[in-house]
Amino acid sequence: MLIFKGITKNYKEPVLGPIDIDIKSKSFVSIIGASGSGKSTFLRIASGLISQSSGSISYKDNIKPKMGFVFQDSTLLPWRNVLDNILLPLELTKKINPESLEKSHNWLERVGLKGKGMSFPGELSGGQKMRVSIARAMVQGGNFLLLDEPFSALDEVTRRRLEDDLLEIWETNNITVLFVTHSVTQAVYLSQRVVVLSSGPGMLLEDLAIEKNFKDGFEETPQFLSQVRHLTNILKEEGGEI
Amino acid sequence: MIRYLSYIAPLLTFVILLILWEFLVILNKIPLYILPAPSDIFSSLLVNYKDLFSSAFVTLRITIIAFAIASFLAISLAILFSQSKLIELSLYPIAVIFQVTPVVAIAPLILIWVGFDNAEYAILILATIVAFFPVLANTNLGIKSVNNNLHELFSLYGASRFQRLIKLQIPFALPFILTGMKTSIGLSLIGTVVAEFVAGSGTSTGLAWRIIEAGNRLDIAKLFAALILLVILGIFLFLLISYIEKIVLKKWHDNSIR
Structure with missing residues (x-):
């Protein structure tokens, strides 16, 4: 609460x-x-x-x-592929561990972008970018x-x-x-x-x-x-x- | 078709202009010491290729070293600016002073300071000064252009200053840096040539010296040949940086993909 x-x-x-x-x-x-x-x-x-x-x-x-934030625009880093974008919060909070990649893959699948991990934001549609943004906000396991x-x-x-x-x-x-x-x-x-x-x-x-x-x-x-x-x-x- | 046309059209125009030039010189019997025909310039290039190419190499070497030093210093300084407003406020006006001061005006001073025996260093310093500002200004602009939402995203995850710099500001500024470098590489060549001119005879062996030498001897065909080599060098360097830009930004930015 x-x-x-x-x-x-x-x-x-x-x-x-x-x-x-x-x-x-x-x-x-x-x-x-x-x-x-x-x-x-x-x-x-x-x-x-x-x-x-x-x-x-x-x-x-x-x-x-633990909070995740999704902005009005997707705020993806265009120089990072989708997986690396999702991993960003874990990287910044220094919580990268062997399970991080698996977590990112799981979230990618949950937002319906399985197989898009190596794509770059410039190759995605607006909706797909927003899905990545949601996955990134959730990857830390926030509540x-x-x-x-x-x-x-x-x-x-x-x-x-x-x-x-x-x-x-x-x-x-x-x-x-x-x-x-x-x-x-x-x-x-x-x-x-x-x-x-x-x-x-x-x-x-x-x-x-x-x-x-x-x-x-x-x-x-x-x-x-x-x-x-x-x-x-x-x-x-x-x-x-x- | 349009893609090929963008290569063919300027090439064809260039060839037509050369043919026109050739015929105008022959028809009007213009003397060689006023305006040589393209064929004369080409002959001169073949005859003097050893001198000209070794000089072109000297100019190219100084241009690239000056460009590398200028880029390194400018990017470092812009990063420093991003970390301290006070440093930016203190040093940026000095950088502007260097930018607006004509290189010809400070060349004699630099030459005196480093000594006439070390003319190559003087040329290097002058070319570096000329090439420095575009990279500084563009890197500074790039770092400042980071979208506020991205800054907020990094704040949300408690990013340190260093993380923000390495993972956000520098990558974001990269297209700006490369744009600055594209301007800078041309200026580096111009700075080298101008500095070679000022350094004068006996001290410089670059293409500018070949131009002075050919002009003094009224060997206008050789002068043109040296000039053409300079143009080729300039185009080569610009294309090189453009190619690097394309490779580096290939997958980074939406507009580079489409």
């Missing part, structure tokens, strides 16, 4: 908060909001990449979870995955496939996922809970538990559509560009 208390972030002016929110272990939480609502800033604070101006983050049993609008540049079909793959990874690995997106339908489709931030400075507008069943066709149910409509209306009332 992660507990964010009174989190704010100020640059020249306030961009975020104060925000109070709890993220339960093994939950899938999406954050949506208008442009400039501080969604990505919140994610970066959660990951420890930047520090909050005020407020505190506490962890269950005071142990900071908290943060994603910052990772599928926004992908076409509809690829995006849907990756969303389903992400759900499968979440379900089978017992990880916590914090997912930033500007797509209401994506947030409702993926998450157990959707947090809506107001336009700058981003504050909590809505914290909606998604009623869903994980069977196929959820996005065609009235339940899904009403929740999408509800969140869209909140964002519309708030104004600003999504």
Whole structure:
């Protein structure tokens, strides 16, 4: 469990908060909001990449979870092949061991890129690059995955496939996922809970538990559509560009 | 077809220009000491090949050594800049001063300092100064151009400064470094030739000296022959670096693949 208390972030002016929110272990939480609502800033604070101006983050049993981060672009190193890209976190944290390569191969297979280990990022499609990026974020065996609008540049079909793959990874690995997106339908489709931030400075507008069943066709149910409509209306009332 | 055309078109143009040149010289009976025909230049190249090729080798040797020293120093300095803003702020203006000062203006000074007996060292220093800046500026730019998300990725995994430099900044800057080197290799040749000119007779045995010597004797065909060798050297060096760039970046960058 992660507990964010009174989190704010100020640059020249306030961009975020104060925000109070709890993220339960093994939950899938999406954050949506208008442009400039501080969604990505919140994610970066959660990951420890930047520090909050005020407020505190506490962890269950005071142990900071091991985190993986997937950026909006795939952030692969173009001079390294796919396997070496996946191995990067282990290299940087000096945790390379005889099993590392096997772990990388396993993750490569899990994201559907078996046999692509020796390819270079320049030889992959946008969707494949994002899959490598997810494998890299997971290879350390982390239990908290943060994603910052990772599928926004992908076409509809690829995006849907990756969303389903992400759900499968979440379900089978017992990880916590914090997912930033500007797509209401994506947030409702993926998450157990959707947090809506107001336009700058981003504050909590809505914290909606998604009623869903994980069977196929959820996005065609009235339940899904009403929740999408509800969140869209909140964002519309708030104004600003999504 | 377009691929072949890119070779054939300039070659054909060049051959047509040479033929035109040949006929214009013959038809207008232009004297040899004003403008020799391409055939005269080719004959001169054959007759003087020993002198010219040994001089070309001297120029080539100094050019490559100067280029190597300049590249090494420039890359090292750019790496140093990336580690300390204070060092960059302190030293970059000095590098710019060297860049904007015409090499001809400082050549006599360098020659005096190293001594006329060591003219080759003076030429080497001057060529190094000329070749230095493009590599420095491009490496510096390359290191600074690293995508912020990539920096964040390395921060997320607690990368040390050294890891960040070796595994991110230098590889990322490599295309920039090689672009700088492509400019630098040509400048190194120009710097060598200019320095040879300034060093003057008796002290230099490079192609520039052959050009001065041929000019003094009104042996314009030989002068052209030396000039052609210089052009060939320049093109050869540029193609060499371009080839190295292609090999090194073959699989690294999206735009090199497509």
